Amino acid sequence: MTQGESERAKLAMSCALDLSTLLLGRELTSTRHTNMDAQRDNKRFKSIIETLSRYFVGERVEFTDIPIDLSNCRPFQRDVLNITRQIPYGEVRTYKWIAEYLGKPKASRQVGQALARNPVAIIIPCHRVIGSDGNLTGYGLGLSMKRQLLTMEGSFSHNR
Incomplete structure (x- = not known):
């Protein structure tokens, strides 16, 4: 693995961690977070990780369909x-x-x-x-x- 590939892999992991709370606009540990929510979130999260992985190996991917909550932004x-x-x-x-x-x-x-x-x-x-x-x-x-x-x-x- 080249240094550039290693840096991109670290960035991919950082993106994945940031997404864990931004995707649905709530903490995944929320008390209202049901088992069904967790299963849906897990599938969505895995899909996003797969998409990020494809991106970081150079595949042309788009992220526009990933739901992100920007309600905390001005x-x-x-x-x-x-x-x-x-x-x-x-x-x-x-x-x-x-x-x-x-x-x-x-x-x-x-x-x-x-x-x-x-x-x-x-x-x-x-x-x-x-x-x-x-x-x-x-x-x-x-x-x-x-x-x-x-x-x-x-x-x-x-x-x-």
Whole structure:
């Protein structure tokens, strides 16, 4: 296993752990969590882990059908995350593009701040958002990981 593959495997596990509470908007240990809920959640969680595994070996997958509760996010952040979630595999958008899409052309910095608090990296692909000049900027998991993910998806030019 290469260092890049090892880093991606660690990221996959981190994503899986984050998802355990975000998928349904409640703690899995909730007192109202029934056995039937647990069985359904377990199947859903296994499916997501399988999808993440396929993603991290380079298979083109989409995560848009995974339910994620963003009710704890402020409205602007929720809007940014929902738009970012729609960025297709292998494509990138700029912070400015997202701001303009939201009708707030001067809010590029606020878009970056909203993405910095992304609760589920990869599932909401904030790594697909780059600077207006085409450079890689800001990524909580490091620019090296952002570069690896974009390269794996075929949307990164080493000239950036």
